[in-house]
Amino acid sequence: xxxxxxxxxxxxxxxxxxxxLAAVVFVQGCPWRCHYCHNRSLQPRGAGTGPTWPExxxxxxxxxxxxxxxxxxxGEPTLDRALESAVAQVRALGLEVAxxxxxxxPERLRALLPSLSWVGLDLKTGFxxxxxxxxxxxxxxxxxxxxxxxxxxxxxxxxxTTYHPALIDDEALLDTARRLGALGVPHWVLxxxxxxxxxxxxxxxxWRWPDxxxxxxxxxxxxxxxxx
Numbered sequence: 001x002x003x004x005x006x007x008x009x010x011x012x013x014x015x016x017x018x019x020x021l022a023a024v025v026f027v028q029g030c031p032w033r034c035h036y037c038h039n040r041s042l043q044p045r046g047a048g049t050g051p052t053w054p055e056x057x058x059x060x061x062x063x064x065x066x067x068x069x070x071x072x073x074x075g076e077p078t079l080d081r082a083l084e085s086a087v088a089q090v091r092a093l094g095l096e097v098a099x100x101x102x103x104x105x106p107e108r109l110r111a112l113l114p115s116l117s118w119v120g121l122d123l124k125t126g127f128x129x130x131x132x133x134x135x136x137x138x139x140x141x142x143x144x145x146x147x148x149x150x151x152x153x154x155x156x157x158x159x160x161t162t163y164h165p166a167l168i169d170d171e172a173l174l175d176t177a178r179r180l181g182a183l184g185v186p187h188w189v190l191x192x193x194x195x196x197x198x199x200x201x202x203x204x205x206x207w208r209w210p211d212x213x214x215x216x217x218x219x220x221x222x223x224x225x226x227x228x
Contacts, residue, residue: 003053004082005029007042007075012067017098017118018158020068023060025086026050027077031104032134034124036167036204038196042075053086061093069096069117078105078112087115103146104139110146113153121150123161126172127179133167151183159185160228164193166204170214177222188223 007028028048070090087097098118130140
């Protein structure tokens, strides 16, 4: 099997894995085409510009003891069938492993969970609007299975949603809060939308946080809410 296709590297991050120092490996490729995607250059397979995985492994080995672990991000890392092998190789170096995922491949995520120390799961919108946003049929059902697998696993995690009022309306936000609350999710993060890479301007109206009344309603319906 070919090694994972690396699309980029952040040598040291203090923000991609809460309370951890980590290197972030961006895996090339994503099957979804969310129109607000922040990392569009990571969508196509075969376009990786990062160091190769065989080049990265000895570099990571030299950082054992200096960093806590490695975050695999993307793109969508679970798209790459070599991810499981890469995770095992990192763990063999004595480093922990975290994952950023949109939950696109629930069975692959389920197989990886025993080897992961933390997962950041991106919920794009309310479940009723997933297919339109991702331009992929059946995406909501896949994300629901991934969310179920993550919650069942007991692996430490963060559920987060990138927010822009033009991308996720009030009712979709409320529906998401209700669903997460019913599932017992303790914490939910709303992340500020930022313009995609290479876009000097956006066709979307100006960004803003939900108003105070909506934030109060979200907190009343669902898990503890943080704004980032």
